[in-house]
Amino acid sequence: xxxxxxxxxxxxxxxxxxxxxxxxxxxxxxxxxxxxxxxxxxxxxxxxxxxxxxxxxxxxxxxxxxxxxxxxxxxxxxxxxxxxxxxxxxxxxxxxxxxxxxxxxxxxxxxxxxxxxxxxxxxxxxxxxxxxxxxxxxxxxxxxxxxxxxxxxxxxxxxxxxxxxxxxxxxxxxxxxxxxxxxxxxxxxx
Amino acid sequence: xxxxxxxxxxxxxxxxxxxxxxxxxxxxxxxxxxxxxxxxxxxxxxxxxxxxxxxxxxxxxxxxxxxxxxxxxxxxxxxxxxxxxxxxxxxxxxxxxxxxxxxxxxxxxxxxxxxxxxxxxxxxxxxxxxxxxxxxxxxxxxxxxxxxxxxxxxxxxxxxxxxxxxxxxxxxxxxxxxxxxxxxxxxxxxxxxxxxxxxxxxxxxxxxxxxxxxxxxxxxxxxxxxxxxxxxxxxxxxxxxxxxxxxxxxxxxxxxxxxxxxxxxxxxxxxxxxxxxxxxxxxxxxxxxxxxxxxxxxxxxxxxxxxxxxxxxxxxxxxxxxxxxxxxxxxxxxxxxxxxxxxxxxxxxxxxxxxxxxxxxxxxxxxxxxxxxxxxxxxxxxxxxxxxxxxxxxxxxxxxxxxxxxxxxxxxxxxxxxxxxxxxxxxxxxxxxxxxxxxxxxxxxxxxxxxxxxxxxxxxxxxxxxxxxxxx
Numbered sequence: 001x002x003x004x005x006x007x008x009x010x011x012x013x014x015x016x017x018x019x020x021x022x023x024x025x026x027x028x029x030x031x032x033x034x035x036x037x038x039x040x041x042x043x044x045x046x047x048x049x050x051x052x053x054x055x056x057x058x059x060x061x062x063x064x065x066x067x068x069x070x071x072x073x074x075x076x077x078x079x080x081x082x083x084x085x086x087x088x089x090x091x092x093x094x095x096x097x098x099x100x101x102x103x104x105x106x107x108x109x110x111x112x113x114x115x116x117x118x119x120x121x122x123x124x125x126x127x128x129x130x131x132x133x134x135x136x137x138x139x140x141x142x143x144x145x146x147x148x149x150x151x152x153x154x155x156x157x158x159x160x161x162x163x164x165x166x167x168x169x170x171x172x173x174x175x176x177x178x179x180x181x182x183x184x185x186x187x188x189x190x
Numbered sequence: 191x192x193x194x195x196x197x198x199x200x201x202x203x204x205x206x207x208x209x210x211x212x213x214x215x216x217x218x219x220x221x222x223x224x225x226x227x228x229x230x231x232x233x234x235x236x237x238x239x240x241x242x243x244x245x246x247x248x249x250x251x252x253x254x255x256x257x258x259x260x261x262x263x264x265x266x267x268x269x270x271x272x273x274x275x276x277x278x279x280x281x282x283x284x285x286x287x288x289x290x291x292x293x294x295x296x297x298x299x300x301x302x303x304x305x306x307x308x309x310x311x312x313x314x315x316x317x318x319x320x321x322x323x324x325x326x327x328x329x330x331x332x333x334x335x336x337x338x339x340x341x342x343x344x345x346x347x348x349x350x351x352x353x354x355x356x357x358x359x360x361x362x363x364x365x366x367x368x369x370x371x372x373x374x375x376x377x378x379x380x381x382x383x384x385x386x387x388x389x390x391x392x393x394x395x396x397x398x399x400x401x402x403x404x405x406x407x408x409x410x411x412x413x414x415x416x417x418x419x420x421x422x423x424x425x426x427x428x429x430x431x432x433x434x435x436x437x438x439x440x441x442x443x444x445x446x447x448x449x450x451x452x453x454x455x456x457x458x459x460x461x462x463x464x465x466x467x468x469x470x471x472x473x474x475x476x477x478x479x480x481x482x483x484x485x486x487x488x489x490x491x492x493x494x495x496x497x498x499x500x501x502x503x504x505x506x507x508x509x510x511x512x513x514x515x516x517x518x519x520x521x522x523x524x525x526x527x528x529x530x531x532x533x534x535x536x537x538x539x540x541x542x543x544x545x546x547x548x549x550x551x552x553x554x555x556x557x558x559x560x561x562x563x564x565x566x567x568x569x570x571x572x573x574x575x576x577x578x579x580x581x582x583x584x585x586x587x588x589x590x591x592x593x594x595x596x597x598x599x600x601x602x603x604x605x606x607x608x609x610x611x612x613x614x615x616x617x618x619x620x621x622x623x624x625x626x627x628x629x630x631x632x633x634x635x636x637x638x639x640x641x642x643x644x645x646x647x648x649x650x651x652x653x654x655x656x657x658x659x660x661x662x
Contacts, residue, residue, distance in 0.1 A: 150327045170396040178382020
């Protein structure tokens, strides 16, 4: 009976102890410093490199920490954070992203580190002005057959409308002929 | 010449030109009724314009409805005219002469009404110019705009060319029987036609060019209309034969439309002597032939896709054949193809009335066919969501009624402006027969008509005694 009570007490206490230990660890987390490096200007459609650098308070790189790159976005009445990428930091504490600017606007880029057992969460922002008017979507034909292009369509249509035009010319000739011929009301027309 | 003046040609002119100078009470009532329906449709459209497409039954899942169904339906009917008329001219079918003009009327009117439908389908009609301003060559929508505008232009030219000698007859024969503006119209529209040998030759060349050109143009139009569907990633529209299927369906419904319009005009304008039961029976044969072609396409399409049953085909087959759209599908299959085919097949039912009934069934059936292609096709879910429903609202019903009323109205107005039968072609044919069977011909022509003709005072110009020649 006594053993049973001890087990029961352990079952209740163990999770509490664990919770205390992790809580303590969190409380004891060191501050992390996150910096985001992005070009201030970019051309529409250009691929730019955005680098987030994560260091501890002493400036030592934090290695293998996941960093998320995101941007705020709005669509109709809904808004939220659009995740652009998630990369683990390298030996220099850098997380490098390739970002393609697809909208002509001032883009706000954010990098977030959500923290772990050793380091607290950190966030950084950068702003990038995107300019340009390039057509970004370029469709490509699955199979390119020589000679089959929009010009074939133009040629066909041109042939049809050219015939219409020729018929119109014939009509003017009919009218001109009618003007020359004497009027014959009541005559044969067929 | 005296024989001609008092003979079949004069009788023909009296009967055919009669409606251009006389307007009965029935005609006014009909036109008044049609105008009212069109005005009601305009009111319905103004509601849609004010409140947006929310007043229709179209939503994000089934995004096409009556407007696109009517678009396909009317473009289909438009094949009646030009294509059938051109084919009959090319093969020199002798019985065609009283039929072709009406067929060509139908084409122009149906194309104009059908072409309006996609514009009504747009919630923002002010964006129509964007199709041209920002259109992409790769888009079937742009092909559609190009092909329909090309076909409409060609059809107007093709309708107008054989009208020229008849307009000259109107100009010379009707005189003070018609108001001044009509006289002016006939004078201008007949482009100084005097029937000289050179004019006939020029007209023959123009007609020959157009009749050969208009056939591929007409075929391309309905093929492109089918591509609006077939080039969209939807399971029921994944078909390589859609183009041919649509062209066959268009001619099929077009013949039915000619038969019905011809029956109405024949009765209204007392053209029984010129448009005989034989014409209806001949068109009935064409209808019967196309019934078989349509059956073949349907069997080919459904057996092949049904055998593989890939993707969402089973969903589509179930909704089409045994569940939600089964009444439409079987009404189209049995009522729109099998039954008309049987009516034409048996000599006992292959009568004037039988052909009219078959044509009516075909038109209803083909409307159903377009309904199941558009609505049932779009109902197949693209993603795992519940299948939607399309329930047309009063706005769509009103606009559909308005579209049919507009079709009837324009034909009614047209029949008061132009001879509904090609006088010179029929006369030419009769004169050819007259040479061979003079006594029989005299009996076959009607001795009716109260139209007063102006006397023939001047002799015909040199070379004016014959039609435009062998090309027609």
